[in-house]
Amino acid sequence: MMFGGTTGVTVGVAAADGDTPVDPVKNRRRWYAIVGTTIAVVGFSAGLTMLNIGMRSVEKTSGGFCASGGPYQIANQCTSGQTRQVFIGVIVMLVFGGFFAGLTGWADGPVLTPSGLMWAALFGSLGAEFLRTGASSNLFVGVVFILMASAGLYPAISSGWGWIRRGGNPEPEPLPFDGKPIVHAAVPAPVTNAEPSTPAPTERSPLVPKRLIIPPKDTL
Amino acid sequence: MSRAQTLTWALLTALGGAGGVFAGIALANALK
Numbered sequence: 001m002m003f004g005g006t007t008g009v010t011v012g013v014a015a016a017d018g019d020t021p022v023d024p025v026k027n028r029r030r031w032y033a034i035v036g037t038t039i040a041v042v043g044f045s046a047g048l049t050m051l052n053i054g055m056r057s058v059e060k061t062s063g064g065f066c067a068s069g070g071p072y073q074i075a076n077q078c079t080s081g082q083t084r085q086v087f088i089g090v091i092v093m094l095v096f097g098g099f100f101a102g103l104t105g106w107a108d109g110p111v112l113t114p115s116g117l118m119w120a121a122l123f124g125s126l127g128a129e130f131l132r133t134g135a136s137s138n139l140f141v142g143v144v145f146i147l148m149a150s151a152g153l154y155p156a157i158s159s160g161w162g163w164i165r166r167g168g169n170p171e172p173e174p175l176p177f178d179g180k181p182i183v184h185a186a187v188p189a190p191v192t193n194a195e196p197s198t199p200a201p202t203e204r205s206p207l208v209p210k211r212l213i214i215p216p217k218d219t220l
Numbered sequence: 221m222s223r224a225q226t227l228t229w230a231l232l233t234a235l236g237g238a239g240g241v242f243a244g245i246a247l248a249n250a251l252k
Contacts, residue, residue, distance in 0.1 A: 045240025053248040081252040
């Protein structure tokens with residue numbers, strides 16, 4: 001497979017699996033996106049791992065809940081390490097997850113499917129962590145998180161099923177727009193001075209419906 | 221995407237995801 005396409009000179013660009021030529025600008029953009037999404041997925045995965053390690057530490061040391069500061073006396077204080085791991089993990093995960101989705105969309109790729117998978121990875125891993133600890137207070141949260149994670153799998157399952165139904169072929173291109181308007185204005189026909197084809201009515205029709213014409217009193 | 225791009229993307233994403241786990245463990249230990 002060749003790729004490229006520089007300013008001024010277009011290197012031969014052809015898809016390896018097809019005979020149709022590929023837009024060199026789009027092709028180059030996709031390669032950049034592949035490199036960028038690799039960096040993004042490393043960051044997302046690292047952030048998610050940090051978050052899970054931080055949450056596991058909280059589960060082990062304080063039963064899944066800790067707090068710091070505030071006017072009350074707190075039984076389970078968060079350690080500074082736990083705070084750093086969870087907060088930095090969340091921020092890194094969100095930033096790189098957004099970076100991943102943005103780059104995928106920039107390269108004309110699917111955004112919903114990878115975003116759903118990232119959602120499923122986040123809630124699935126945390127839900128499994130909550131269930132794994134076995135504490136009754138975490139059981140409900142764990143089940144809810146697993147259910148939330150499974151919802152994120154829907155776009156991937158749906159697109160995967162579509163791919164199987166198409167036999168592995170790419171999605172059909174949308175119908176080309178030929179420029180013809182779909183909706184037409186209801187413009188009346190132009191008035192001509194020619195003789196009307198039908199004779200004019202000799203008797204004027206009432207302008208109001210009959211049921212609204214009140215009969216004179218003497219006829220009642 | 222062409223098939224080569226799809227395969228490259230899938231391979232790098234899988235490797236990146238796995239590498240990110242190790243990077244996350246290292247970072248979490250550093251932040252402990």
